[in-house]
Amino acid sequence: MIRAGIIGATGYGGKELIRILSRHPEVEITSLTAKLDAPVSISEVFPFFRGKVDMTCHPFEGTGVILPQVDVIFLALPHRVSMEIAPEFLARGKKVIDLSADFRLKDPEVYEAWYKVAHKERHLLENAVYGLPELYREKIKTASLIANPGCYPTSIILALAPLVREGRNPVELDDIIIDSKTGISGAGRSPSLTAHFPEINEDMLAYKVAGHQHTPEIEQELSNLAGRAIKITFTPHLVPITSGILSTAYLRLKKKIQWEALSVIYQDFYQGQPFIRLLPERTYPRVKNVVGTNYCEIGWQIDERTSRLLVISAIDNLIKGASGQAVQNMNLMFGFDEETGLK
Ligand SMILES: NC(=O)c1ccc[n+]([C@@H]2O[C@H](COP(=O)([O-])OP(=O)(O)OC[C@H]3O[C@@H](n4cnc5c(N)ncnc54)[C@H](OP(=O)(O)O)[C@@H]3O)[C@@H](O)[C@H]2O)c1
Structure with a gap:
């Protein structure tokens, strides 16, 4: 049994971590903290946990109290805050996700x-x-510090990795266009006008066009796979659902290729990966099929008229796109079966 703490326990990522870890047979949650002004019962913050998780979430007042209580710490925090906290845990030999x-x-x-x-x-x-894990499983096993991927990058990198891998790519690497749609929980739990129900309900919008901060992360990983620099065009959209990301990539084929040949490339690349679901021909990912799970569904179709290949993927932004993937990483770091707590 290992001891886990969550900083940022009152956010959406934190909530999913509590939900998954509280049912994980190898984990005891020993510390919950958040910004907060005063201690609060976690079941008051999230009534979902009533009768299931009976713990107090404390205001975060430095790492001193938490350090002796944990073997692994999850930082479900805004960027900038994490980098101030991670070093103290690492210096004391704790695993940080x-x-x-x-x-x-x-x-x-x-x-x-x-x-x-x-x-x-x-x-x-x-x-x-x-x-x-689908790209870095062996390195994760011995890591002390895990940079858990972003939600859009998870959906996009998994959709494209088999195609851009060095020597195997059947597509032009200089002509990659991706659009993604996310549910509102992607913006976190703090209220905002854009995420306000009357504003987003029955609406859809593109945002941060040609400037979303996940762009360099996607480019970094696709470039590593290809062995050369790749730039992408990426447009994120907000849609009125709570959770889920659907990404569609538009790629130009180098030459004619059959659906089955692409299937071989995908099957080879993802052989033995427990959370990748490759779909049959003319079957496409749907958010409904993955929400609440750690799966990434991937499907593709060739557009013969335009010589384009379309690859579509779906994940739950809070699970495979955040907390489920974080637990998948924890399982690997501590030598547990990768699927523990995530089935
Ligand atoms: N939402 C997603 O789909 C998603 C997906 C992948 C990655 N991520 C990333 O995961 C991280 C958490 O996202 P989220 O959606 O869970 O955000 P969130 O719902 O806004 O929650 C943020 C959490 O951080 C706490 N916090 C903020 N500043 C703090 C500080 N200075 N000290 C201690 N605690 C502090 C908040 O506490 P209070 O409630 O007390 O303010 C809250 O518990 C972010 O970096 C986000 O980019 C999110």
């Missing part, structure tokens, strides 16, 4: 350009492991 963007980008200059904040812990970036 950060859900924010603070350790995802290997180049601190890129982080600073997109997140408009100085990176104070540059020396930690080299050893931080990007927590996408």
